Amino acid sequence: MNAMRTGADAMKTIHKDLNIDKVDTTMDDIREQMDLANEVSEAISQPQLFGVEMDEEELNAELELLEQEELDAQLVNAENPPLHAPKAVQGEPVVPVKNQTISKEEEDELEELRASMAI
Secondary structure, rough: OHHHHHHHHHHHHHHHOOHHHHHHHHHHHHHHHHHHHHHHHHHHHHOOOOEEEHHHHHHHHHHHHHHHHHHHHHHHOOOOOOOOOOOOOOOOOOOOOOOOOOOOOHHHHHHHHHHHHHH
């Protein structure tokens, strides 16, 4: 019985400064801090650029515009052809031989190629 009385006295001492209003206020503070922590966590976990949302279609349109501008710049420079022609290749010109013999293997490969192209 003495142990129960000591326990009851200890609980009275603990709860002496507590009342339901203080508990509610403390619980509201805890909820408020948890909400704030959730907002911060959500903001950090978003892959967007620090709150700036980008529209993917808008980004694709901008990319196409930049690519078109680059292509236009290349085409503008292409209007000025070089003033000199490229030098001719040194050496003997290649002349096709009319009566050149083709080996049996080459004929078979050629025939196989023709057959595959006809399909």
